Amino acid sequence: MLTETDYLRLIEELEAIEKATGAYLCDINIDGENVEVSPGDPEFWECMCSAACLAAGIRAEEAGLDINRLIGRTIY
Secondary structure, rough: OOOOOOOOOHHHHHHOOOOOOOOOOOOOOHHHHHHOOOOOOOOOOHHHHHHHHHHHHHHHHHHHOOOHHOOOOOOO
């Protein structure tokens, strides 16, 4: 089960890639809007991580980038 710490680490990684590439990859507010479970739900942070990975992958593709290569593992 993923935690808030896992999510925040993912966001830090994505923000570092944003700085390096100039691409828009993550948005905590949008992730929260895309999650259909409440913050008290045990699956909340898993869903937040999934939303962030999916959004980063789509945004990276639109920018002509490979998010998996940039982050060094498969997230999308």
